[in-house]
Amino acid sequence: MSVPKKPLLKPFFLLLLFLSFLLFFHLYLQSTKTPISSAIAPSSTAALIRIRPGFRSYDDYIKLQLNKTLNPRLRHLWATRDWDRKVRVFSRFFADLAAEGLLSNASAALCVGARLGQEVAALRGLGVGGALGMDLVPAPPLVVAGDFHAQPFPDESFDFEFSNVFDHALYPERFAAEVERTLRPGGVAVLHLAVHRRGDKYSANDLLGGVDGLVALFNHSEVVRVRKVDGFGLDTEVVLRKTNTKRNKPTTKSK
Ligand SMILES: *[C@@H]1O[C@H](CO)[C@@H](O)[C@H](O)[C@H]1NC(C)=O
Ligand SMILES: *[C@@H]1O[C@H](CO)[C@@H](O)[C@H](O)[C@H]1NC(C)=O
Ligand SMILES: *[C@@H]1O[C@H](CO)[C@@H](O)[C@H](O)[C@H]1NC(C)=O
Secondary structure (H helix, E strand, C coil): CCCCCHHHHHHHHHHHHHHHHHHHHHHHHHHHHHHHHCCCCCCCCCCCEEECCCCCCHHHHHHHHHHHHCCHHHHHHHHCCCHHHHHHHHHHHHHHHHHCCCCCCCCCEEEECCCCCHHHHHHHHHCCCCCEEEECCCECCCEEECECCECCCCCCCEEEEEECCHHHCCCHHHHHHHHHHHEEEEEEEEEEECCCCCCCCCCCEEECCCCHHHHHHCCCEEEEEEEEEEECCEEEEEEEEECCCCCCCCCCCCC
16 A cells, blocks of 8 residues: 655654754754853952853753744744844844844844844845844844854854844853854954843843943954843843954954
């Protein structure tokens, strides 16, 4: 007897998807576990940024983040009901930044923690053709896989980085250090934050001292401006520019 082909396709596809996810997750844990766990260091900004209790390990933290990111009901809503509205709001933010000369069509732009990539779609819609998103779970073609604690990009890859997930960082120092590492000198980082209210239950940290605790983490950047915004529960936009000094590299005289 012959097996009907069509009904098999869907389970097979799902199995493939599941297996590739397992592989990705395994590789991801292998590649990031050690450096991330060993990166925890007491920080002078500890009093200004509170890490929420309850994460027994980095794996615990990743499980919680994935629980939301992989929730099929939420992914469906993000892709349908939320899509246009979010792209519109992001477009307004980015148009303002472009008008101020902080972003251009030629910018290599990265959206950190972009989920399905509405912010990436907004950037591309404005003409920033090279815009790319990154999240724990990829969402092709706009969003590639990556953890903001250990970005999968070489040093000085981007001119512009946007993120509205700083509050999800279990290691805020790592988040900041990775943005600075992957930005080119003179590159711009734009962060949307919950300063005047709390993040949601998926937040891993809270800013207790306004934006000061955050700004202090960016050792190689200067503040361009801070302004109030209304961005999906986040109320403050901080724009930083990476200074021209290279980090952790001795200055060498050439020629
Ligand atoms: C997420 O957590 C809820 C309970 O909080 C649980 O019912 C659900 O199975 C979890 N989903 C995933 C994808 O881990
Ligand atoms: C990209 O170029 C187009 C056409 O010149 C212009 O209208 C648009 O504002 C530019 N976008 C950005 C982000 O600079
Ligand atoms: C910033 O500098 C402080 C003090 O030198 C250091 O403890 C901290 O690790 C640095 N942060 C980053 C993100 O490099």
